[in-house]
Amino acid sequence: MALTSQSKDFPKWYQDVVAKAELAEGGPVRGTMVIRPYGYSIWERMQAEVDVRIKATGTQNAYFPLFIPEEYLQKEATHLEGFSPELAVVTYGGGKELSEPVVVRPTSETIINSFIAKWVKSHRDLPLKLNQWANVVRWEMRPRIFLRTTEFLWQEGHTAHATEEEAWDFAVQILNEVYRDFMEGVLKVPVFTGIKTEAEKFPGATHSLACEAMMKDGKALQMGTSHALGQSFSKMFNIKYLDKDGEHFVWQTSWGVSSRMMGGLIMTHGDDSGLNIPSGLAPIQVVIIVVKDDPEVLEMADKISNELIEAGVRVVVDTSTQESVGRRSVDWEIKGIPVRLELGPRDVKENQAILVRRDLAQNKDLAKAPVSLDDVVSKTSDALLEAEEQIAKAALTQKNENTFPVKSIDEALEATKTGFAVMPWDDLGASGEAVLLENGVSVRCLQKSSPENERDLPKSTDEPNLVAILARAY
RNA sequence: CGGGCUGUGGCGCAGUUUGGCUAGCGCACCUGCUUUGGGAGCAGGGGGUCGUGGGUUCAAAUCCCACCAGCCCGACCA
Numbered sequence: 001m002a003l004t005s006q007s008k009d010f011p012k013w014y015q016d017v018v019a020k021a022e023l024a025e026g027g028p029v030r031g032t033m034v035i036r037p038y039g040y041s042i043w044e045r046m047q048a049e050v051d052v053r054i055k056a057t058g059t060q061n062a063y064f065p066l067f068i069p070e071e072y073l074q075k076e077a078t079h080l081e082g083f084s085p086e087l088a089v090v091t092y093g094g095g096k097e098l099s100e101p102v103v104v105r106p107t108s109e110t111i112i113n114s115f116i117a118k119w120v121k122s123h124r125d126l127p128l129k130l131n132q133w134a135n136v137v138r139w140e141m142r143p144r145i146f147l148r149t150t151e152f153l154w155q156e157g158h159t160a161h162a163t164e165e166e167a168w169d170f171a172v173q174i175l176n177e178v179y180r181d182f183m184e185g186v187l188k189v190p191v192f193t194g195i196k197t198e199a200e201k202f203p204g205a206t207h208s209l210a211c212e213a214m215m216k217d218g219k220a221l222q223m224g225t226s227h228a229l230g231q232s233f234s235k236m237f238n239i240k241y242l243d244k245d246g247e248h249f250v251w252q253t254s255w256g257v258s259s260r261m262m263g264g265l266i267m268t269h270g271d272d273s274g275l276n277i278p279s280g281l282a283p284i285q286v287v288i289i290v291v292k293d294d295p296e297v298l299e300m301a302d303k304i305s306n307e308l309i310e311a312g313v314r315v316v317v318d319t320s321t322q323e324s325v326g327r328r329s330v331d332w333e334i335k336g337i338p339v340r341l342e343l344g345p346r347d348v349k350e351n352q353a354i355l356v357r358r359d360l361a362q363n364k365d366l367a368k369a370p371v372s373l374d375d376v377v378s379k380t381s382d383a384l385l386e387a388e389e390q391i392a393k394a395a396l397t398q399k400n401e402n403t404f405p406v407k408s409i410d411e412a413l414e415a416t417k418t419g420f421a422v423m424p425w426d427d428l429g430a431s432g433e434a435v436l437l438e439n440g441v442s443v444r445c446l447q448k449s450s451p452e453n454e455r456d457l458p459k460s461t462d463e464p465n466l467v468a469i470l471a472r473a474y
Numbered sequence: 475c476g477g478g479c480u481g482u483g484g485c486g487c488a489g490u491u492u493g494g495c496u497a498g499c500g501c502a503c504c505u506g507c508u509u510u511g512g513g514a515g516c517a518g519g520g521g522g523u524c525g526u527g528g529g530u531u532c533a534a535a536u537c538c539c540a541c542c543a544g545c546c547c548g549a550c551c552a
Contacts, residue, residue, distance in 0.1 A: 002513080030544085082552090085550095085551060085552085086551090086552090141550090141551075199552095200552090289511095291510070291511060292510060292511090293510085321510070322510090323510085323513095323514095324509085324510055324511095324512080324513070324514055325510060325511055325512065326510090326511085326512035326513050326514080327512080327513045327514085328512095328513090329511095329512055329513085330512070330513050331513085333512095342511070344510090344511060345511095346511075347511090354511080364512085437552095442552095
């Protein structure tokens, strides 16, 4: 009945939250998931916030087909090699065996680039920046709801540029201004950003950049990636433009974030009371609990609700008085609603409501306070802001306190039992990386050892003085 | 691919060893009454081809055979 505690069994806690907060459940085909309305409303908020940032980079949305001719994937050897074990291939259609099998997209580089090749002729067609929101399929052996599912939702951006430098700069811009800003600004999930090692990079890319977040169990979750593709796809698909100097192959990027971020949200902020959503993201920011089925209380609840809505707050009124207050409080807490206003006959008489902050649920004395109905709107807005700040602060503390500088592989293996390890890449190298991998620890990304700011990313894994961020990963 | 385990109402399980009367229990669900300030109580109620097919038997959830599905461990892959 009760939620499994995080300390007792973290994976079980995660499954419990997903189920009890009514976020999602498994589909009939292994590895698929049904995203329930409440879970989907959170995803829609994520989509909206990411989409507006993507558009701000001058990128336009479009849509490409789910089915891709198998031969398209065969054009880029590394790309095919990377994805072939997890492809779903359709061999029958319309009751007949297909002469040319079609692949259900695992990603859309190939099909999108086959069209970019048609659309790009002149330097005036560049840069071309496309994005699509879509589902993709990668057949997974060990599915975990939201974190690794056979079918998942994402956005994938695909761009073409005239120069290598411009493509690189754009890949960095997406990582910093879209993904990092969204994750730290809206999700309140602090991330490490850096470049992927040769072993970890995207199949077909020349360089992969990533945002890596630390979950509450100390494991890493890749929250987003941005790739410089070089000219590997443009050469395969013959994407060329003309300028005064003649014909040139374009330089490309691709980048994505997925429904996996739902898992990141849950495991970064969740606690033993359930989900805990930052106010800015929350599809429901305030729930007004009508304690007792009483006309005066109902009337007052509606009045407060309307005032909050006018102030731009996303609010619902819970009038299901056939359930106990305790039950309803727990249910809304599991769903992570940032602020709860409890309103009963006593409160109406005293012109007040009880304001309860979700982020303080582990400390019930602090969590509750009466607020006058005269300034309930401003007090609620303040509480929403304070709750969000508290969530962000706690996540940052968790990340900082569990990131350990280490000097050897042995120390790294020890440190990554509970958190992240940071080790000079020159000391580790590809051979050390292989040793770590055998022990379940991977290089999440490489960073400059003393960047002026964290957004200053290495251009190559060969740069001197890089540090490796090490962790066990989902 | 190898080894182990499990299939019983929406979910979680008992019952199988030793065949036997109408297949039970918890949660959830429905109805009524009393309740409602941190997971309400009482009473009543609905819901099951016991994974599928075959066999043994007077009688099978239970024993036998085959098949199917799922889970765990290993291998493989990242």
